[in-house]
Amino acid sequence: MSGVNVNYEEYDLPNGMHVILHRDHTLPIVAINLWYHVGSKNEHEGETGFAHLFEHMMFQGSENVPANMHFHHVQSAGGTLNASTSFDRTNYYETLPAHQLELGLWLESDRMNSLAVTEQTLETQRNVVMEERRSRYDNQPYGTMLMELFARAYKMQPYRWPTIGSMTDIQSASLEQVRAFHRMYYRPENATLCLAGDFGTGTAQELIAKYFGPIANGDGEMYRPFIHEPPQTTQVRDYVYDSIPLPGLVVGMHIPDMNAPDFIPLDILSYILTSGESSRLYHRFVYESRIAQSILSFAYDLELPGLFIFRIIAQQGKTPEMLESMLWKELEDVRRNGVTASELQKAKNRIETMFVRAVSSLQSRADLLNSFRVLAGDAAKLNEHRERIHAVTQEDVQRAAATYLTEHNATCLHYLPYPKKSSEQ
Amino acid sequence: MTDSRNTTLDRSRPPKPGVPKDVPFPDYFEHTMANGMKVIVYEDHSLPIAAVNVVARGGSYFDGAHPGLASMTAELLTKGTATRSATDIVEDIEFLGGSIGSGAGWDSMSVGISILSRHLDRAMEVIADTVRQPSFPDEEVERVREQRLADILQARSSPSALAFERFSSAVYGTHPYGLPQDGTEHTVAALQSPMMHDFHRERFTAGNMFITAVGDVEPERMVEIAERLFGDLGGEAVPSPDGSVIALPETRPVQVVDRPSAVQSSILIGHAGIARNHEDYIPVFLLNMLLGGYFGSRLNLNLREDKGYTYGAHARFDARRQAGPFAAGAEVRNEVTDRAIEEILKEMEQMRGAPVSEEELEKVKNYVTGSFPLQIETAAQVAQRIVMIEIYGLEKDYYTKFNSRILALSAEDIQRTAQTWLHPDRAAIVAAGRGSLLRNTLERFGPVELFDAKGARIPDVESQAQDT
Numbered sequence: 001m002s003g004v005n006v007n008y009e010e011y012d013l014p015n016g017m018h019v020i021l022h023r024d025h026t027l028p029i030v031a032i033n034l035w036y037h038v039g040s041k042n043e044h045e046g047e048t049g050f051a052h053l054f055e056h057m058m059f060q061g062s063e064n065v066p067a068n069m070h071f072h073h074v075q076s077a078g079g080t081l082n083a084s085t086s087f088d089r090t091n092y093y094e095t096l097p098a099h100q101l102e103l104g105l106w107l108e109s110d111r112m113n114s115l116a117v118t119e120q121t122l123e124t125q126r127n128v129v130m131e132e133r134r135s136r137y138d139n140q141p142y143g144t145m146l147m148e149l150f151a152r153a154y155k156m157q158p159y160r161w162p163t164i165g166s167m168t169d170i171q172s173a174s175l176e177q178v179r180a181f182h183r184m185y186y187r188p189e190n191a192t193l194c195l196a197g198d199f200g201t202g203t204a205q206e207l208i209a210k211y212f213g214p215i216a217n218g219d220g221e222m223y224r225p226f227i228h229e230p231p232q233t234t235q236v237r238d239y240v241y242d243s244i245p246l247p248g249l250v251v252g253m254h255i256p257d258m259n260a261p262d263f264i265p266l267d268i269l270s271y272i273l274t275s276g277e278s279s280r281l282y283h284r285f286v287y288e289s290r291i292a293q294s295i296l297s298f299a300y301d302l303e304l305p306g307l308f309i310f311r312i313i314a315q316q317g318k319t320p321e322m323l324e325s326m327l328w329k330e331l332e333d334v335r336r337n338g339v340t341a342s343e344l345q346k347a348k349n350r351i352e353t354m355f356v357r358a359v360s361s362l363q364s365r366a367d368l369l370n371s372f373r374v375l376a377g378d379a380a381k382l383n384e385h386r387e388r389i390h391a392v393t394q395e396d397v398q399r400a401a402a403t404y405l406t407e408h409n410a411t412c413l414h415y416l417p418y419p420k421k422s423s424e425q
Numbered sequence: 426m427t428d429s430r431n432t433t434l435d436r437s438r439p440p441k442p443g444v445p446k447d448v449p450f451p452d453y454f455e456h457t458m459a460n461g462m463k464v465i466v467y468e469d470h471s472l473p474i475a476a477v478n479v480v481a482r483g484g485s486y487f488d489g490a491h492p493g494l495a496s497m498t499a500e501l502l503t504k505g506t507a508t509r510s511a512t513d514i515v516e517d518i519e520f521l522g523g524s525i526g527s528g529a530g531w532d533s534m535s536v537g538i539s540i541l542s543r544h545l546d547r548a549m550e551v552i553a554d555t556v557r558q559p560s561f562p563d564e565e566v567e568r569v570r571e572q573r574l575a576d577i578l579q580a581r582s583s584p585s586a587l588a589f590e591r592f593s594s595a596v597y598g599t600h601p602y603g604l605p606q607d608g609t610e611h612t613v614a615a616l617q618s619p620m621m622h623d624f625h626r627e628r629f630t631a632g633n634m635f636i637t638a639v640g641d642v643e644p645e646r647m648v649e650i651a652e653r654l655f656g657d658l659g660g661e662a663v664p665s666p667d668g669s670v671i672a673l674p675e676t677r678p679v680q681v682v683d684r685p686s687a688v689q690s691s692i693l694i695g696h697a698g699i700a701r702n703h704e705d706y707i708p709v710f711l712l713n714m715l716l717g718g719y720f721g722s723r724l725n726l727n728l729r730e731d732k733g734y735t736y737g738a739h740a741r742f743d744a745r746r747q748a749g750p751f752a753a754g755a756e757v758r759n760e761v762t763d764r765a766i767e768e769i770l771k772e773m774e775q776m777r778g779a780p781v782s783e784e785e786l787e788k789v790k791n792y793v794t795g796s797f798p799l800q801i802e803t804a805a806q807v808a809q810r811i812v813m814i815e816i817y818g819l820e821k822d823y824y825t826k827f828n829s830r831i832l833a834l835s836a837e838d839i840q841r842t843a844q845t846w847l848h849p850d851r852a853a854i855v856a857a858g859r860g861s862l863l864r865n866t867l868e869r870f871g872p873v874e875l876f877d878a879k880g881a882r883i884p885d886v887e888s889q890a891q892d893t
Contacts, residue, residue, distance in 0.1 A: 078795010127733030
């Protein structure tokens with residue numbers, strides 16, 4: 001193994017905010033990466049999309065930073081920035097020239113400390129988010145595949161609605177809800193700040209204490225759903241019509257959460273099956289039999305139990321039935337005969353190279369440290385991850401396939417083009 | 426820490442910045458072999474990984490009567506050689522944890538790998554084989570053709586792809602930039618292995634190629650590898666496209682691609698832009714940044730943050746060997762399509778009509794010059810810029826001088842640049858969206874021509890009826 005190690009130190013502020021510092025003086029740049037442990041899974045039915053809409057509102061003004069001035073300050077300082085929301089967490093990040101570190105801390109702490117939003121900025125962002133939903137999902141071929149899959153695979157877990165939310169719910173979000181959400185979840189004890197790059201440890205600690213130390217925690221207990229689906233005993237199937245030229249197949253099987261022992265063998269299995277043109281299923285579906293135009297699979301790493309997902313688009317003239325029957329045949333083979341030593345070694349080699357690529361930028365290093373801290377409970381797991389990958393055996397992979405990649409555990413959706421009207425033929 | 430909690434902190438003003446450090450564009454090593462092939466190495470040993478690209482000058486611009494030829498030739502380089510099958514090639518590289526890819530741009534074709542540096546020698550042998558003796562086997566040609574025909578079909582349901590294809594055709598007509606780089610259904614169907622052999626033979630010559638290696642690799646090691654694998658290769662440089670000017674139309678076309686089920690319109694507005702090695706490129710770059718190049722740009726603040734019409738509005742000069750397209754655009758909900766177009770045209774006009782304020786100019790300059798170190802953070806980012814220098818014949822110190830040239834621009838320079846390079850009155854207006862709605866609402870910008878997803882004109886039944 002290549003021995004790439006990400007060094008860091010970490011501590012808590014007295015108000016409970018966790019801090020991770022990773023120093024690297026190669027270039028005078030600093031990455032600020034702030035995670036709040038809240039995502040769409042903390043929402044309730046009827047209020048879907050709220051965590052993500054709220055993320056937009058975090059750019060709409062705080063006590064000392066008027067609407068849109070957050071962008072203005074960062075970009076005027078030569079920085080880049082963004083934010084994202086997932087099922088489990090929300091992150092905010094800036095990459096700045098090193099001499100502007102304090103500016104970034106001032107900005108992030110001001111919007112953790114206070115929010116100054118108005119009915120008008122909320123109305124605009126509701127519209128922006130509805131356009132985001134159209135651009136990325138509704139108006140995008142196959143854009144709804146994952147949300148349709150999750151809606152059917154889960155009956156109870158709060159992953160059954162998409163992070164972007166429903167149009168109706170987005171429209172009905174109120175200013176009072178925005179403020180309450182901020183008080184509830186955007187508190188220091190629910191946040192982890194990671195700095196990566198060119199700074200002195202002492203200076204960084206002083207500045208962080210100065211800006212984040214005085215922020216108090218709100219009252220009330222945060223809603224942290226710990227809901228597990230009952231085991232699925234029979235297959236779920238459905239058909240979705242979409243404006244697409246080629247039919248597709250999306251399949252999801254229930255798997256354990258990202259921290260469970262079986263997760264890593266499943267992750268490795270997805271590399272063996274579909275990562276790269278020499279992978280087993282790419283070779284069978286796309287290269288050899290040519291029944292698919294593309295295939296991908298992944299073990300979704302989530303805090304609550306997730307899904308192992310296959311997404312396959314048919315080649316012209318091929319049907320979802322053909323894709324599905326070949327998929328079951330191939331999975332039967334994995335369950336029965338396992339994977340070869342060479343396939344396993346290749347997957348490990350690819351994961352190692354991808355890891356090295358992933359840590360090549362400061363911002364992604366900071367995001368990885370936060371990810372392991374917030375979702376896996378300990379940033380140290382970032383550096384242990386390699387060893388855990390290395391330890392996986394052929395037997396582990398076969399057992400994981402036999403346990404989870406089964407027909408009764410699957411939700412299968414066939415995506416079909418709208419039937420043609422006679423005038424279009 | 427107790428101290429800071431008890432002190433009342435004044436948050437009302439942004440803190441003063443520290444002292445900035447200068448970040449020069451990194452120096453890199455160059456060596457020209459006896460046969461004319463150049464080897465460029467940028468060393469960065471912070472991670473045990475290396476990326477190598479073997480690049481030939483000239484790309485899709487030279488497709489001639491066979492649109493899609495450069496792109497398909499490049500893809501097939503890694504799909505079989507005299508001694509290796511497609512499966513051998515990908516299996517070899519992927520087993521080592523690496524990835525291999527090949528492709529064509531408008532002005533170059535290349536094969537590239539990214540791999541842990543300890544495997545570099547073995548990977549380079551595979552790369553050299555794909556570049557020197559690709560076999561373009563018929564079976565692989567058919568396989569790639571089938572994939573590409575399916576891709577073309579797929580693109581017909583992508584609003585942004587439909588808008589861009591129509592836009593390119595409206596702006597460039599029969600010029601090579603008017604057709605898709607990956608070709609059309611007809612041209613892809615006609616591509617054959619012998620054409621690819623010829624295209625490859627003409628361009629992958631020693632005098633027309635260069636190698637860039639970045640990351641965990643020493644110049645001596647790379648030169649030794651290159652001499653061993655490419656030293657005996659011959660052949661001259663091939664001429665590049667000239668800098669000929671592309672005429673703008675006298676009137677502006679208004680074209681709609683009909684997507685009956687669309688819930689948004691994908692809008693593109695623009696015209697032929699600037700050549701990459703034109704002396705005005707840097708002022709044009711800054712002008713575009715102000716108009717639609719970053720979050721704080723006029724288009725995004727207007728269409729997204731003020732009006733809420735879109736998730737994001739943008740503008741871009743895609744500079745190529747000849748004047749590539751300038752396009753401003755956004756994806757907006759159906760009902761506001763005409764208003765969004767009006768705002769985009771207004772913002773273009775505004776850049777010509779009045780100088781930008783000093784505050785706005787300073788902000789964009791700070792953004793461009795301040796974020797420069799972020800653009801050269803990884804070895805791969807540095808490599809991209811070195812390739813630009815080579816392909817477009819820029820000065821070796823182009824990126825070293827970049828920031829000072831940006832800082833020297835005045836508000837008057839920007840306005841003058843806008844008057845030369847932005848032409849809202851002669852810009853093509855293209856929208857992919859619901860034809861029945863757009864045909865009426867877009868009339869006020871000019872006569873609307875309607876097209877289907879395959880690019881065929883849809884006759885305007887109503888106006889025909891009125892004419893007769």
